[in-house]
Amino acid sequence: xxxxxxxxxxxxxxxxxxxxxxxxxxxxxxxxxxxxxxxxxxxxxxxxxxxxxxxxxxxxxxxxxxxxxxxxxxxxxxxxxxxxxxxxxxxxxxxxxxxxxxxxxxxxxxxxxxxxxxxxxxxxxxxxxxxxxxxxxxxxxxxxxxxxxxxxxxxxxxxxxxxxxxxxxxxxxxxxxxxxxxxxxxxxxxxxxxxxxxxxxxxxxxxxxxxxxxxxxxxxxxxxxxxxxxxxxxxxxxxxxxxxxxxxxxxxxxxxxxxxxxxxxxxxxxxxxxxxxxxxxxxxxxxxxxxxxxxxxxxxxxxxxxxxxxxxxxxxxxxxxxxxxxxxxxxxxxxxxxxxxxxxxxxxxxxxxxxxxxxxxxxxxxxxxxxxxxxxx
Numbered sequence: 001x002x003x004x005x006x007x008x009x010x011x012x013x014x015x016x017x018x019x020x021x022x023x024x025x026x027x028x029x030x031x032x033x034x035x036x037x038x039x040x041x042x043x044x045x046x047x048x049x050x051x052x053x054x055x056x057x058x059x060x061x062x063x064x065x066x067x068x069x070x071x072x073x074x075x076x077x078x079x080x081x082x083x084x085x086x087x088x089x090x091x092x093x094x095x096x097x098x099x100x101x102x103x104x105x106x107x108x109x110x111x112x113x114x115x116x117x118x119x120x121x122x123x124x125x126x127x128x129x130x131x132x133x134x135x136x137x138x139x140x141x142x143x144x145x146x147x148x149x150x151x152x153x154x155x156x157x158x159x160x161x162x163x164x165x166x167x168x169x170x171x172x173x174x175x176x177x178x179x180x181x182x183x184x185x186x187x188x189x190x191x192x193x194x195x196x197x198x199x200x201x202x203x204x205x206x207x208x209x210x211x212x213x214x215x216x217x218x219x220x221x222x223x224x225x226x227x228x229x230x231x232x233x234x235x236x237x238x239x240x241x242x243x244x245x246x247x248x249x250x251x252x253x254x255x256x257x258x259x260x261x262x263x264x265x266x267x268x269x270x271x272x273x274x275x276x277x278x279x280x281x282x283x284x285x286x287x288x289x290x291x292x293x294x295x296x297x298x299x300x301x302x303x304x305x306x307x308x309x310x311x312x313x314x315x316x317x318x319x320x321x322x323x324x325x326x327x328x329x330x331x332x333x334x335x336x337x338x339x340x341x342x343x344x345x346x347x348x349x350x351x352x353x354x355x356x357x358x359x360x361x362x363x364x365x366x367x368x369x370x371x372x373x374x375x376x377x
Contacts, residue, residue, distance in 0.1 A: 035076055044072045094124040095335065096147040098138050098161060100131050100154035104251065104279060105307035110153055110176065113328040121332070123148075135160040142171070149335045151175050155182070156218045169342035175331040176322075178220045178348070185334040187349045189322040191221050194353040195228030195274075198302050198320065201355060202272045203236045204367050207300060211244035211270035213259045213280050215251055225276050225304055244270055248280065256283020257290070264291055264299075271299060272361075278303035278310045281317055285360065296362040306356055316359040323351050 037055070041048040046069060053061045054069040061069075072078075095118055099107050115125045126147060128134030139161060141147045149171030155162060157179050165172060167183040174186040202210050210233065217223040233240050246262060248255040256275060260283070263270055275281035281303030285295050293299050303310060306321035330349050337344065357363060 035078055037078075040069070040072055040076065040078055043076070044069045091339075092146055092148050093122065094126055094147045095332075096138050096141055096150040097125055097127045098130050098134055098150060098152045098154070099127060100129065101251070102129060102131075104277070105309060106277075106305050107153065109307065110324060110328065113325055114151065114332070117328055117332055121336075130154060130159070130161075135164075139164050148339050149173070151331055151335060153177070154219070155179055156220075157181060158218065167346075171335060171339045171342070173331045173335040173338070175327060176221065183346055185331075185338055185347050187327050187331040187334065187351075188220070189327060189351045189353045191224035191353075192228040194304065194320040194355075195225040195230075196232040197228075197353070197355045198274050198304075199229045199232035199236065199238075201357075201361075201366055202274070202300065202302070203233070203238055205300075205361070205364050207272035208238075209244070209268060209270045209272070210238060210240065211263050211273045212240060212246070213256060213263075213273055213275040213284060214245065214247045215276055215280075216247065216249055222276050229274055251277050251279055253279055253283035253286070256280035256285075257287035258283075260284040260287040261291065264288065264293060269293075269299075272302070273299065274302050274304075276304055278305045278307045278317060278319055281319070281360075282309060282315055285315055285317070295360055300361045302361060310356075311358070318358045318361040319356055321354045321356050323353070327351060 037051045038048050041051045044051065046065060050061060050065065051069055054066055054073075095114075097111065097114055099111060101107055111125075111127060118125050126141065128138045138147075138150055142150055142165065150161075150165075150173075152159070152161060152172065152174050153176050155174050155177050159179075161172075162179060162182050170184060172184045174182065174184055174188075176188060178186045178188045199210070212226065212229060214226045215222045217226065230240055243266060244263070246259040248259055256279065259280070260273065263273065264287075273281075273284055275284055281301050284301050288295055288299050288301070295301055301317070303317050303319040306319045309315060310317040310319045327349075330351075334347055334349075355366075357365060
């Protein structure tokens with residue numbers, strides 16, 4: 001895997017040639033230490049076209065010449081560029097991934113799953129961080145053939161990649177977040193239903209004063225989680241008054257601490273809080289404990305995503321789990337199919353999530369349908 005944040009210098013090239021192996025015969029290293037097929041031709045005393053034929057295993061090259069050129073290639077440890085490989089074989093065998101918020105455990109876990117599945121299929125993964133200008137090099141890599149396709153894991157309608165790369169026929173898949181106005185293959189989990197499940201669970205378990213720690217609705221994931229949660233509360237006759245809603249501009253532990261502090265200062269503080277991701281929820285748990293509020297005795301807290309820390313004993317957080325491995329597998333399958341057939345119909349896949357109940361809600365199961373508290377329909 002290669003991770004690139006910028007490509008403004010020779011240090012950010014997508015691929016590199018290895019160092020020279022025979023000092024007595026090899027040409028002087030060029031900028032960045034690379035060697036070209038023209039250098040190989042000079043050392044072997046053949047034409048550059050002959051070197052190209054050897055590299056693509058052209059049968060027109062005589063066995064003697066082929067052996068000689070291959071010897072020079074081995075001595076110099078030459079590797080053809082990504083563009084050259086793509087030109088000869090039509091493929092770079094590399095997939096680009098644009099990610100954001102690498103500090104949030106969900107995205108490293110997603111990258112690990114993507115990398116493992118691509119490796120099993122014989123593909124390399126190149127990663128760009130969109131928070132540090134990663135859209136631009138990803139666009140160039142796709143246009144130049146350095147990657148065969150791109151997976152976007154954190155796209156929004158404002159993403160530079162989407163404005164620069166037309167959706168029609170593009171080997172691009174949106175994973176995790178969706179953008180309705182971009183007509184590409186997309187894979188997500190049902191965040192609308194996930195938010196609804198949290199609301200139904202809290203109401204069914206007798207919570208009366210339910211609050212929300214949300215965020216900026218630019219991302220489809222956050223927007224849909226909040227909408228599903230609010231819709232379900234309204235349908236169940238509970239509602240969500242404005243003073244029980246806190247929207248954070250960042251999704252950090254500190255933001256969760258700050259938000260829960262404000263909510264607990266209310267004259268009638270909430271007895272349950274839904275946080276739109278697990279880091280906010282963990283911050284809220286720590287903030288509540290710092291004020292002497294016991295979780296779950298005094299306050300229930302629910303998160304979303306089921307990142308690794310959610311299952312740690314110190315938190316044991318009730319949360320909504322996305323089927324990450326399945327989502328990644330579908331995204332890769334759709335992308336490879338799109339690379340092979342650019343004019344195939346666009347596919348959108350939305351997978352079901354799972355409510356994982358832990359001790360931040362007292363490990364209380366959802367009441368059975370015939371229990372005294374029933375969900376209102």
